Amino acid sequence: xxxxxxxxxxxxxxxxxxxxxxxxxxxxxxxxxxxxxxxxxxxxxxxxxxxxxxxxxxxxxxxxxxxxxxxxxxxxxxxxxxxxxxxxxxxxxxxxxxxxxxxxxxxxxxxxxxxxxxxxxxxxxxxxxxxxxxxxxxxxxxxxxxxxxxxxxxxxxxxxxxxxxxxxxxxxxxxxxxxxxxxxxxxxxxxxxxxxxxxxxxxxxxxxxxxxxxxxxxxxxxxxxxxxxxxxxxxxxxxxxxxxxxxxxxxxxxxxxxxxxxxxxxxxxxxxxxxxxxxxxxxxxxxxxxxxxxxxxxxxxxxxxxxxxxxxxxxxxxxxxxxxxxxxxxxxxxxxxxxxxxxxxxxxxxxxxxxxxxxxxxxxxxxxxxxxxxxxxxxxxxxxxxxxxxxxxxxxxxxxxxxxxxxxxxxxxxxxxxxxxxxxxxxxxxxxxxxxxxxxxxxxxxxxxxxxxxxxxxxxxxxxxxxxxxxxxxxxxxxxxxxxxxxxxxxxxxxxxxxxxxxxxxxxxxxxxxxxxxxxxxxxxxxxxxxxxxxxxxxxxxxxxxxxxxxxxxxxxxxxxxxxxxxxxxxxxxxxxxxxxxxxxxxxxxxxxxxxxxxxxxxxxxxxxxxxxxxxxxxxxxxxxxxxxxxxxxxxxxxxxxxxxxxxxxxxxxxxxxxxxxxxxxxxxxxxxxxxxxxxxxxxxxxxxxxxxxxxxxxxxxxxxxxxxxxxxxxxxxxxxxxxxxxxxxxxxxxxxxxxxxxxxxxxxxxxxxxxxxxxxxxxxxxxxxxxxxxxxxxxxxxxxx
Numbered sequence: 001x002x003x004x005x006x007x008x009x010x011x012x013x014x015x016x017x018x019x020x021x022x023x024x025x026x027x028x029x030x031x032x033x034x035x036x037x038x039x040x041x042x043x044x045x046x047x048x049x050x051x052x053x054x055x056x057x058x059x060x061x062x063x064x065x066x067x068x069x070x071x072x073x074x075x076x077x078x079x080x081x082x083x084x085x086x087x088x089x090x091x092x093x094x095x096x097x098x099x100x101x102x103x104x105x106x107x108x109x110x111x112x113x114x115x116x117x118x119x120x121x122x123x124x125x126x127x128x129x130x131x132x133x134x135x136x137x138x139x140x141x142x143x144x145x146x147x148x149x150x151x152x153x154x155x156x157x158x159x160x161x162x163x164x165x166x167x168x169x170x171x172x173x174x175x176x177x178x179x180x181x182x183x184x185x186x187x188x189x190x191x192x193x194x195x196x197x198x199x200x201x202x203x204x205x206x207x208x209x210x211x212x213x214x215x216x217x218x219x220x221x222x223x224x225x226x227x228x229x230x231x232x233x234x235x236x237x238x239x240x241x242x243x244x245x246x247x248x249x250x251x252x253x254x255x256x257x258x259x260x261x262x263x264x265x266x267x268x269x270x271x272x273x274x275x276x277x278x279x280x281x282x283x284x285x286x287x288x289x290x291x292x293x294x295x296x297x298x299x300x301x302x303x304x305x306x307x308x309x310x311x312x313x314x315x316x317x318x319x320x321x322x323x324x325x326x327x328x329x330x331x332x333x334x335x336x337x338x339x340x341x342x343x344x345x346x347x348x349x350x351x352x353x354x355x356x357x358x359x360x361x362x363x364x365x366x367x368x369x370x371x372x373x374x375x376x377x378x379x380x381x382x383x384x385x386x387x388x389x390x391x392x393x394x395x396x397x398x399x400x401x402x403x404x405x406x407x408x409x410x411x412x413x414x415x416x417x418x419x420x421x422x423x424x425x426x427x428x429x430x431x432x433x434x435x436x437x438x439x440x441x442x443x444x445x446x447x448x449x450x451x452x453x454x455x456x457x458x459x460x461x462x463x464x465x466x467x468x469x470x471x472x473x474x475x476x477x478x479x480x481x482x483x484x485x486x487x488x489x490x491x492x493x494x495x496x497x498x499x500x501x502x503x504x505x506x507x508x509x510x511x512x513x514x515x516x517x518x519x520x521x522x523x524x525x526x527x528x529x530x531x532x533x534x535x536x537x538x539x540x541x542x543x544x545x546x547x548x549x550x551x552x553x554x555x556x557x558x559x560x561x562x563x564x565x566x567x568x569x570x571x572x573x574x575x576x577x578x579x580x581x582x583x584x585x586x587x588x589x590x591x592x593x594x595x596x597x598x599x600x601x602x603x604x605x606x607x608x609x610x611x612x613x614x615x616x617x618x619x620x621x622x623x624x625x626x627x628x629x630x631x632x633x634x635x636x637x638x639x640x641x642x643x644x645x646x647x648x649x650x651x652x653x654x655x656x657x658x659x660x661x662x663x664x665x666x667x668x669x670x671x672x673x674x675x676x677x678x679x680x681x682x683x684x685x686x687x688x689x690x691x692x693x694x695x696x697x698x699x700x701x702x703x704x705x706x707x708x709x710x711x712x713x714x715x716x717x718x719x720x721x722x723x724x725x726x727x728x729x730x731x732x733x734x735x736x737x738x739x740x741x742x743x744x745x746x747x748x749x750x751x752x753x754x755x756x757x758x759x760x761x762x763x764x765x766x767x768x769x770x771x772x773x774x775x776x777x778x779x780x781x782x783x784x785x786x
Contacts, residue, residue, distance in 0.1 A: 043155055046163055048139050049172055054078045054185075056293025056605055058281065060274040063600050066267055066302040067191060069274045072290045077187035078605065081171035085198055087244070088186060089170065091210035094238040097131040100170070105132040105161035106154045131173050132157040134213070138176050179212045180220035181263065193221055195261040203249060204256040207235040221260045262378075264355050268302050269309045272452030272462040277598050284611065285602070293605030299446035299597055304439070304719065308449035311714035312435045313358060315707040316454055316687070317415070320431040325392050327403045328410040329353065329430070332363060343379030350377040353411055354458060359428055364410040367396050372406065372427075374414065387419045388426040433670070434690045436463035437711055438576045439683040439719075442587035445594030445616050448681060449715065450577075453690075461690065468559070468573035469671045469688055473664035475550075475567050475574065476525050476534075477638060478582060482541055482549040483522060484630050488752055490637055490740040493519035495755035496533040517756065523637035525568070526662060534568035536755030552625040553582035554593030570666055576684040579675055583682040586638075586660060589731070590624040590631045628731040633741055635660050635728060657727040659716070665705035674708040679726070681719055685711035 057072025081089075093100050099107050107130050129137070136156035141149055160169060179189040186209055190198050194205050201209070211231030212220055221228040236250045245253075277296050281289055332349040346363040353361045355377045362374040362382065370386040389396060395406045406412065406427075415428040431454055439448040452462035461467055484490075497517040520533050538546075543564040547557040550567075561572050577596060584594045594616060602611040638660040655661050661676030671688035685708045730736075735747045 043152065043159065044140050046156075046159060049135065049160060050163060052172060054175055054293070055291045057291070058278065058289045058294050058296070060270075060277060060296045060298065062268055062270070062300055062302045062305060063297055064301050065297070068268050068270045068298070069266070071274075071278055073182075074184045075182045075188045075192065076175065076184040076293075077191065078175050078185070078293065079187045079198060081167050081174070083198075084171075084174055084186070085201065085206070087203070088198060088201065088206050088210065089174070090242070090244050091206050091235055091239055092174065092186075092213075093131075093170075094242045094244060095210055095235045096134075096213060098238070098242065100131055101166060103130060105130060105157035105159075129153070130157060132160055132169055134177065135169055135173050136160060138178075139172075177213050178216055179209070180216035181222055193260055194258075195265070195267050202253070202256065203236075203245065204232070204253040204258060207239065207253060208232045208258065211235045221258065222263065225260070262355070265357055268305050269456075270298070270300060270305050270450065271456035272464060273298060273300065273305075273447070273450045273598065275462070276450075276465065280599060281602055281611075294610075295603045295605075295607075297600045297603070299441075299600050300449055304449045304715070305451075307718045308437045308439065308451050308711075308715050311711045312437050312451050312685070313454060314714070315710045316431045316433060316435050317358065317428070318710075319433065319687070319707050320429060321391070323429075323432070325395055325404060325427075326429060327395070328364075328406055328412050329361075330411040331407075332409050332411060334363065334365065334409045343375055343381065346375035347377060347379045350411070353377070356413075356455065359413040359415055359430060362412055362414045364406060364408055364412060367407060369396060372396070374412070376414070382414065382425050384414070384425050384427065388424055390426075392427050430458075432689075433687055434461075434463055435685070435687045435708075435711065436467075436576045437683070437685045437715065438464045438580050439681050439715060440580045440584055440594060440596060442584045442594065442677070442680055442682055443616075445584075445597045446600075447596055447598050448719075449683075450598075463576070463686065463690075465575055465577045468575055469686065470570055470666055470669045471572050471574045471579070472570040472666045472671065472673060473526060473529065474579060474662060474673045474675060475572055477634060477662060478550055478553050478555070479537070479541070479546065479567055480522050480525065480637060481553075481626060481630055481634050482546055483537060484633050485549065485627070486541055486545070487746075488522060488537075488540075488754070489742050489746055489749075490522060490633055491737070491742075492522055492752040492754060493756075494522065494525075494530075494533040494537055495753075495757075496520050496530050497757075499532055499535065519753065519756065526637060529570070531569060533755070535565050538564040538568050540754050552593075553585050554578065555582060570664075576686050579673075580682045580684040583675055583677040583684070585625055586631055586635060587677045587679050587682055588619070590626040590628045591619040591621075592625045629733050629743060632728065632730050632734065633743075636741055638662060656720070656725055658725050661709075661712070663705050663709050665708075672705045672708045674705065674712045676712060676716070678716065678720060678723075679728075680723070681716070683712055683715060685709070685715075687711075 054076055055072070055074050056076050056078055057070040057074060059070050059077070060068040062068060097107070099109065103109075133153045133156075136153050137143070137149075140156055141153055164172075175185040175187070177186075178184055179186065179192075181189075181192050183189040183192040187198050189209050189212065190196055190201055190205075193209070194201065208221060208228060208231075211228065211234060214231065215227075218224060219227040219231055233254055236245070236253055239245045240247060240250045277298055281294065281296055285294065330353070334349065335345060337345050342365060346365070350361055350363055355361045360376050362376050364372055364374050365381075366373040371389055372384050374382050374384070376382060392406055394400060395404045400406075413428045413430060414425050416423060416425050418424075419426060434453050435451070436453060437449065437451045439450075440446070441448055450464050452464040452466075456462075463469075480488075495517050496519060520530055522537070524530060525534055525537070541564060543562060546564050546567055547560050550560055551557050555574070555578065559573070561567060566572050581593045581596060585591065588594075597613050597616075599611075599613055601609050603609050639655070655676070656678075659676055659678055661674065663672075663674040665672040669688065671686065673684065673686050675684040676682070687708045730741065733744050734741050735744050737747070
């Protein structure tokens with residue numbers, strides 16, 4: 001072909017090409033028009049966005065508004081657009097839809113820009129969907145990437161823009177979009193990742209959240225911190241380009257370390273409390289509470305609940321540090337990888353091992369005679385020196401038994417605490433014992449703190465309300481109250497000699513004829529078991545009298561043993577909540593025991609109160625559950641029982657003058673208790689084996705009762721720090737005789753002597769019969785209503 005023919009053929013070829021392109025465009029346009037005409041009638045109605053009813057979970061808060069937990073498939077907290085910080089709104093628009101205010105729902109310029117950016121490529125793909133299109137997809141469509149879905153998305157976006165203004169569309173987007181970790185909407189994401197409301201976010205945190213919508217499941221800071229950081233830097237870059245921030249602010253935000261809240265962390269640990277109130281609200285309002293955004297405000301404050309939770313864990317961990325090493329929790333095969341890949345390998349191997357805020361699960365990567373190297377579940381590397389591995393020194397040696405040996409691949413627990421004056425890591429182990437704590441307001445019955453166990457996620461039993469444990473000496477104060485009502489005085493004597501065939505009460509004889517057995521005072525039964533004296537007192541009072549009397553303190557008579565001796569020998573069972581309720585009678589000067597209340601109020605999603613528990617009925621001073629004089633005398637016996645009830649009483653500080661306390665430990669079952677009361681609060685701490693644990697979880701008696709008192713004392717010290725000491729005053733009808741008090745009508749009588757061998761046959765005919773004990777008033781016998 002000649003040069004001339006080639007030149008002549010070019011215009012012809014160009015014309016043919018342009019003609020074909022035009023035909024294709026016309027055909028494509030016609031096909032698109034046909035598709036749009038077919039899809040338009042099939043579009044769903046816009047009711048879901050026009051009348052937006054977000055699925056909001058049932059949320060549980062403390063009394064002062066700190067979140068505890070949520071119940072529901074979707075974690076969402078609806079926030080009106082005017083309450084979303086402007087900087088967060090601007091950050092989202094800068095990275096997701098910079099022309100949001102100018103396009104009609106579909107942004108052709110944005111699509112072209114995204115195509116160009118993806119072709120040249122900078123490592124981060126861009127999408128062409130506008131925020132309005134994302135709203136359409138979220139509410140009405142599936143995430144399938146098909147041409148038909150994209151067309152439906154565009155048509156719906158145009159409709160939405162026609163019916164709603166821009167502010168409403170952005171509000172829908174920022175409350176509905178999924179942002180990872182079961183969090184829907186930016187308010188829920190702020191709580192999930194940073195544990196704070198939107199208004200408290202820093203610029204760095206704002207940019208981190210704004211980068212989540214593109215890939216929330218795999219680029220969130222919990223699952224993939226590196227990818228989340230990359231998205232954050234992109235958001236900050238876009239914000240600077242848009243003139244929202246300057247270079248200095250951007251650099252500071254990029255350098256700011258972020259404290260990402262891990263899934264195991266919580267603002268307030270009150271999981272058992274939350275479960276109790278959930279059951280109540282569902283029973284009252286139905287299953288719809290899981291999607292209507294109802295909010296339960298409990299009766300606990302964040303500060304007191306945190307103090308109780310921390311005190312319980314601190315005491316159990318301190319006890320566990322004194323126990324022998326039981327060996328690693330497991331072993332994993334750790335491959336030989338480059339140091340840079342060791343963190344990721346350890347994270348993968350620890351996926352099925354539950355982590356904890358205090359006891360971090362870790363994989364040992366190397367051991368030495370005086371230390372070890374390990375990786376946490378997050379991949380973080382930690383080093384332990386000689387002080388950190390002191391308790392497992394033998395387990396690091398080559399000759400260590402396999403069950404105890406700590407070698408590469410061992411799964412262990414680590415805790416970060418002060419050792420030798422500095423904060424460092426040390427080997428720990430999960431406590432074998434459990435614990436519980438409950439505190440009640442003595443005036444209103446409001447639960448001020450409730451901790452049902454060391455870790456609710458690991459052991460679901462609520463030991464504060466749902467596990468009955470042997471009470472030991474803890475029921476004796478209430479039995480002594482019955483004894484006082486039966487005519488026994490604080491200065492009475494009870495025989496503690498070997499049991500004989502005769503159990504009776506006689507008047508004190510002349511000094512010359514006093515029995516060799518000096519006996520014990522009733523208060524001594526609060527300090528030690530004294531089984532023989534306890535049996536004599538039980539038989540003196542009579543089995544038929546005690547259940548009705550214990551009902552006055554709120555105990556369930558149906559759960560009490562029929563044999564009165566069992567009430568005193570420690571085998572009768574109770575719960576921390578039931579025991580705390582009984583102690584409120586002492587604080588209330590004999591008034592009826594309070595009915596425990598867990599809920600302050602329930603509101604709907606807009607804050608309107610829809611339920612508030614009724615107040616406690618007013619106390620009738622003319623009908624006390626227990627006579628005030630009885631309560632005061634019981635208090636005089638208890639005031640010395642707290643410190644001296646402990647095995648190491650010489651190291652236990654005395655209680656405040658306005659506190660009453662009682663502690664005990666049961667060597668046979670491993671249960672240890674400490675209960676006590678102030679005029680404002682009654683509290684009970686318990687330590688013992690889990691209900692599913694066997695004898696291996698027994699608590700050494702000399703240690704455990706001290707630990708129970710530590711929990712109680714730590715909580716009460718915080719609660720009463722600003723409360724002046726105000727010792728109780730004796731009510732009318734009492735007289736003081738030496739170191740003890742008596743009822744006025746008993747002032748001139750001899751102190752009863754219970755269970756002593758009679759001096760002669762005539763004495764058998766003059767045994768004193770105690771007055772009958774009446775049952776509790778109806779109000780006092782009511783079962784606790786949570």
